[in-house]
Amino acid sequence: MTVRQFVSIPRVWFLSVALVALASCDTFEFLGGSGDVPLPGERISILQGQNRIAPSAQVQNLSIQLPRPQVNEDWPQQGGFANHAMHHLSLxxxxxxxxxxxxxxxxxxxEPIxxxxxxxxGFVFTMDSEAVVSARRASDGVTVWTADIAPKDEDDGNWGGGLAYSSGRIYAGTGFAQVVALDSATGSELWRTSVSGPMRSAPTAFDRKVYAITKDNQLFAIDAERGVVDWTHTGIEEGAGLIGSASAAVDGDVVIVPYSSGEIFALRAENGRQLWSDNLAAIRRVDAVSALADIRGRPVADRGRVYAISHSGRMVAIDQVSGRRVWETEVGGVNQPWIAGNFLFVVSTEGDVVALVAENGLVRWVTSLGRYEDPEDREGLINWSGPVLASDRLIVAGSHGVAVALSPYTGDILGEINMPGDVSVPPILANETLYFQTDGARLIAYR
Structure with a gap:
């Protein structure tokens, strides 16, 4: 491993591009750039015939009320906290x-990131496509250290994996079938542990354990201090699947484990004992794509319920103690649902942003963002990532390099901005700073 310290003079970027703002009178100001203000009115997908998601008449008079925005100092895991429930953040x-x-x-x-x-x-930690981990000051983006964690005999094959932070350490899952612990202050390597296969998602670190899911659907619970494997769990191995996978959610002493087979397990954190299991594979598989049951969106554990979504068109709420399904609905997606108060927001596989009532899964509103840059010819496929809820704005990003803000109350589009590149991972928010990471490995901070 190579560690490099940087002591260059800080360079602060102050550019004129800005994100949308939501005014107190339910209007918005489209700031910066040369784009046009989106036209008012309902957005209707031209592929509406293929869209099975529709608002439920039972909840159309239900007012969406959200908790007040709160400042979160950190975003230590993929998905925010270990349980992936961030609610309403301040921006x-x-x-x-x-x-x-x-x-x-x-x-x-x-080799995608x-x-x-x-x-x-106060630091931002990233990992590029060649397994180089970097730490930067969140205030100005100046690099503090970098660490090349790729094995010396490996030149490629790292794609996937990701980072988690806990108790002064960075834990990196890699495509080299290793989990690596680094000192977050210096980048020095503390331990390195081999697992059964490459990781296509970041580990989850919580309460002295690191949980790593491998491509062959095995979970490794690793002692965070020593790097020793405490216990393992195995799901059904899938031969075909989507690119990428989901990280485990941890809530207290329960670990929620999603696998690419569509299986989801609740395990005891202490010893891996199974509490319950479920399967989100579609009952009706009409084509090869719908047959991919992957749970790529991270599950959310919040106030006694687990919310999970699969690519194959099924979203569920499960009682965290008993494993009983509270509700299910035909919404498919590859992004983590976002919960805030009594509502869930999710991006579907069809490019819809959907608001659901967390209590019963009924759809309050649907806004189509579209699946193609050229809808008429169905060319230029767009993959949307997100959302994140920031001061009364749902923010999503597209693989065509456009970020969009929507009202969480109505689904109305408030505005959009162009990114300096394609974006395939969700934006994150920490200490009232919004971060976008492009596929070309550029990180942009808005404050």
Whole structure:
């Protein structure tokens, strides 16, 4: 492993591009750029015939009320906290782009970057497509250290994996079938543990354990201090699947484990004992794509319920204690659902942003963002990532390099901005700073 310290003079970026702002009178100001203000009115997908998601008449008179925005100092895991429930986060009304930095080697179709940054104690930690981990000051993006964690005999094959932070350490899952622990202050390697196969998602670190899911659907519970495997769990191995996978959610002494087979397990954190299991595979598989049952969106554990979504068109709420299904609905997706108060927000596989009532799964509103850059010819497939809820704005990003803000109350589109590259991982928010990571390994901070 190579560690490099940087002591260069800080360079602060103050650029004129800004994100949308939501005014107190339910209007918005479209700031910066040369784009047009989106036209008012209902957005209707031209592929509406293929869209099975529709608002439920039972909840159309239900007013969406959200908790007040709160400042979260850190974003230590993929998905925020270990349980992936962040609720309503605080962001300025008109955030400005304050810095933009190159993170290292960008991803491509063969070796994509599948996980975003994490933020802790005033630093932003990232990993590029060649397994170089970097720490930067969140204030100005200046690099503090970098660590090349690729094995010396490996030149490629790292794609996937990601980072988690806990108790002064960075834990990196890699495509080299290793989990590596680094000192978050210096980048020095503390331990390195081999697992059964490459990781296509970031580990989850919580309460002195690191939980790593491998491509062959095995979970490794690793002692965070020593790097010793405490216990393992195995799901059904899938031969085919989507690119990437989901990280485990941890809530107290329960670990929620999603596998690419569509299986989801609740395990005891202490010893891996199974509490319950479920399967989100579709009952009706009409084509090869729908047959992919992957749970790529991270599950959410919040207030006694587990919310999970699969690519094959099934979203469920499960009682965390008993494993009983509370409700299920035909919404498919590859992104983590976002819970805030009594509502869930999710991006579907068809490019819809959907608001659901957390109590019963009924759909309150649906807004189509579209699946194609050229809808008429069905060319230029767009993959949307997110959302994140920031001061009364749902923010999503597209693989065509456009970020969009929507009202969580109505689904109305408030505005959009162009990114300096394609974006395939969800934006994150920490200490009132919004971060976008492009596929080409550029990190942009708005504050």
């Amino acid at each position: 300025a009304d008109a955030p400005q782009e304050v810095w933009s930095k190159n993170l290292g080697s960008g991803g491509d179709d063969d 599948l996980s975003g940054p994490v933020v802790a104690n």
